[in-house]
Amino acid sequence: MESNKYKFRKVLIIDDEFIDTYIIKHLMQSHNFADEYMLIDSSLDAYDYISEELIGDGKAPEIIILDLNMPLYNGFELLEKIDAQVNMHQLSTKVYILSSSDYIVDINKAKAFHSVAGYIIKPFTEEKLKEIV
Numbered sequence: 001m002e003s004n005k006y007k008f009r010k011v012l013i014i015d016d017e018f019i020d021t022y023i024i025k026h027l028m029q030s031h032n033f034a035d036e037y038m039l040i041d042s043s044l045d046a047y048d049y050i051s052e053e054l055i056g057d058g059k060a061p062e063i064i065i066l067d068l069n070m071p072l073y074n075g076f077e078l079l080e081k082i083d084a085q086v087n088m089h090q091l092s093t094k095v096y097i098l099s100s101s102d103y104i105v106d107i108n109k110a111k112a113f114h115s116v117a118g119y120i121i122k123p124f125t126e127e128k129l130k131e132i133v
Contacts, residue, residue, distance in 0.1 A: 008034040008062045014046040014078070015067035015098065024065060024098075024124050031129060034063070043073035051085045060093050063132060065120075068099040068106065075099070079113050096120055096132055 011034040015021045018041070025037050038061060040046045046066075068075035075097060094117035097110040102121050110119045120128050 006032050006035040010034060010036045010038065010059070010061040010063075012038045012040065012046075012049075012061040012064045014040050014043070014064065014070075014075075016041045016043075016070045017067070020067065020098070020122065020124065027124065027126055027129050031126070033129065033132075043070045043075075043078045047073065047078060047081055050082050062093060064093060064095045065098050066095055068097055068101060068110075076109060079115070083113065083115065094118075094132075098122060098124065 011028060013021055013024055015024070021039055021041065025039065028034055028037065038049075040049060066075045066078065070078075073081065079095065093115065095113070095115045096118045097116055098120045099106060100122045107119050110116050117133075118131060120131070
């Protein structure tokens with residue numbers, strides 16, 4: 001049956017806010033968005049996962065939802081560190097920035113990263129989920 005098919009194989013959600021992660025995952029699951037979800041609540045853990053686990057093993061998520069405002073490395077710093085290690089285009093991974101900031105400076109900075117496919121302003125909603133391609 002068509003409704004059992006998932007849009008994506010794997011999604012990685014990087015956000016230190018439990019409620020945001022819960023909402024994103026719940027919306028995605030209710031729309032058969034992905035077969036598998038990886039949740040990481042720390043930028044350091046996300047960097048370790050991406051730099052150690054994804055290089056060359058074919059387990060790269062197709063979509064990464066990345067919160068900008070996190071301790072240790074913010075989303076931009078994490079993207080810079082990841083870009084220095086991993087060619088996200090080779091992995092066919094699209095990054096969607098998730099932020100409460102609607103400042104044009106942040107939006108333009110996000111768009112400057114080749115791996116960033118979109119910028120989503122919180123709160124994450126069903127309509128915003130539909131924008132992820």
